[in-house]
Amino acid sequence: MTEALEGFLQALAAGLLIGAVYGLMCVGLGLIFGVMRVINFAQGDFMMLGMYAVFYLFTSFGIQAAFGNTIGPFVAILLAGPVLALFGYLIHLTLISRVSGTRTAALEGEGHYAQLILTLGIALVLQNGGLIVFGSVLASIRTPLSSSAWELGPFFDMSIFINKARGLDALFSLVTMTLLTLLITRSRLGKSLRAAADNPTAATYMGIDVDRAHRVAFALGTGITAIAGGLLATNNPFHPFVGIDYVIVMYAGVVLGGMGSIIGAFWGGMTIGLVQQMSTLVLPTQLQNAAIFVVFLLIIFFRPQGFFGRVVERT
């Protein structure tokens, strides 16, 4: 009995920790999707780039030497965010903006087809380009934190172990999330993003440059996802094709939270982390991911607008 409860609590803790990072990852995509309504299949590969950016910043730019193995990775993650945000800005400027935003009004399906295949093309280039540049060997960011744990308890003969790296990752993620929420709700920039998301036409009349708002959202979303990727990289080895595994989790999280809701995307990602970890209690490990998709389907059947979404229809 105690053992089962202990296992349950341990899985719950693991789910919450991994969920916090998944949440941030989903928020990155949620920003892009919420503001632009573009389905970006390359988002997972942007995250892969974020992981490698952290890796190289850490090992080759003296951060490891300056800050050591414990704090160093987090400094590198902090720097990788802006680097990837710039990358996202340029990708939008040169490619995405050509098939989205105000230019697409005349296209079939408002340009959705073109956006899908364009981002699939970008994903292919990044994955295979990554293979050429980074090689196919698994990379990892070594930190002593990932092999040690804090022990909570014992309470009633039970102890819960929290991996130090995962614990700090979750904390880092929550702080980033809080700052982002403040930026979106309080700042002028955030307001223009929300206006552009809510009603692009009306926003244009209010003097908001919708295409610029899209570009900022795309950059910000890419940077956020890169930070989440960096956090994951402190625990999980990665390779150039790692993006495919995560992009699906991201979309599931965004849909669960309700498309267009940023805080919703965070809770969506959290839900997925929890389902993934808790399912191991009752299902074989191989079905962990199947469980995610089944829960995902169930939730959208019963609440198609997501946790935080609204139903808006007009004939």
Add this chain to the structure above:
Amino acid sequence: MRMSRAILPVIVFTVLYAAVSLTVSNSYYQLMLTLVPVWAIFGLSWNLLSGYTGLISFGHAAFFGIGAYATALGQIYFDLPPWVLIPVAGMLGGIAGLAIGFPTFRLQGHYFALAMLAYPLAILYVFEWLGFQEITLPIKRDSPIAYMQFADPRVYTLLALAMLFGTILLTQRIERSRFGMALLAIKQNEAAAEAAGIDTLAWKLRAIALSGAIAGAIGGFYAVVLLVVTPQSVFGMLVSAQALTVVMFGGVGTVWGPVIGSVILIPLAEILNAEAGSRLPGIQGVIFGLAIICVILLAPEGLFWKVRDLSRKRAAPPSPASPVAHDPAAVNALPSKSTPRDRSAPADIILEVRNLSRAFGGLKAVQNVSFKLRRNEILGIIGPNGAGKTTLFNLLNGFLRPDAGEILLDGRDMSGRKPHELCEAGIGRTFQVMRPFLRMSITDNVVVGAYVRAKTDIEAGQLAADAIDRVGLSAIASRLAGELTTKELRLMELARALAGQPHILLLDETLAGLGHDEANEVVAVIQRLARDGMTIAIIEHTMQAMVRLVDSFLVLDHGAVIVEGEPEAVTRDARVIEAYLGKKWVAYAPH
């Protein structure tokens, strides 16, 4: 003749492809030539659902994988030949389509697309868990032909080509039929399709069942060709992406799109793999990805449409700028109030609405509305933005269920019926937001609306031609909707509603966005319809054009009727002026 003209290019393509593939002896390139029709068929199956209905599926690998595993496992465990198993795979794919479609069609837009993503991936992990990580089809040396294990790889190519030929013909057939028209109507505006008498769920289920069946069958064939099946290679994300890629690259919503996409992309990827991939792993993917990016930036809607648009532009006459000369609406001098319809005897009541109410949460969008519509009358429904005008129409044609009240159509209570039932009962409507098929002719756009009455395609064509004539667009009926002015589009919408031969026409802001003269022309057409016996209710928030058009007004504000009566009386009513302009203007009104 129309049919044979469409078939000819298909035959030419098939023969050429067969000729080329018979000359290839290298077995690697022969496999590539087999895979081109395989992915083209898979693309066509995706196109059948997603290209025509606009509901993008990210999960077509589910059907493909089910077919592949059914064929492989059927041969391993039951020793059945592929000749039996591939049709079985098709059936299973079709059943899977129904099973997936029925719950998933409740979702719309991006939600549908992303929900579809989950199916193949959930199945993928289940198959891995079941221990089918990699299954190999047994080699049957004693009866190779019964088990489709041909010594000459060219036979596979010919077999795949034969299947592609069949799939193209089937798709062309569907495109031109009631089935295809229903799917296109759904893509354009699902609500409007339902209002035009199309049972949208039934057609979508047929589309996904057929699409799943084709994908399942070709998945089965794929397993036979490759002899090895793994969950990633048939259920994986990349398989679903393959369907999207070939179709979107080639062109969505046309039979040729998937074929063009796969004829170009599959060989490109394979050759890059063979030539460059061995020297620098990954370079093939980079080049392939760059090729896709470049093409899509130049031709965002796919190669087929780009080429077609270019060739049309070249073929088009240089100055189509003055088509006004032969506009029948203008030729028929404006019938003004001086030629009134015979309204001496009070006509019988065709539609009676009693105490109709509908609330959204706390907002009473329509409250206690009652009115009568007499045969051959034109009723103008006006009111400021948000007065509940469109909600009233949505209640009348069945988009919304009333909370209370009755809608009596020829004395029968029709409240709470589905839109396509009300359409059959004789209520036609147009919409505020126009969504025409820009690449289809006026005739093809209007035919969609005719199917609710027509038994055959020929009859539908006649009804459409008749409706186009009534709005005065016959002279330009073959012109593409994308080349029309707003006025002509509005008239085309009107014709589409007329093609279903309604008794009552509900027009939602038909004059919106038109200039003064254009509005007059449309008004003339509406007056002509009324003279021919149509009963019309029209929503508008500008009063000007309406005053000359309607027999009586119904003025709504905050969901309730504030005034009802003759135009002259209504326009002077203080309550109307207040609702439109605010209290302070009432003083200036002419009394």
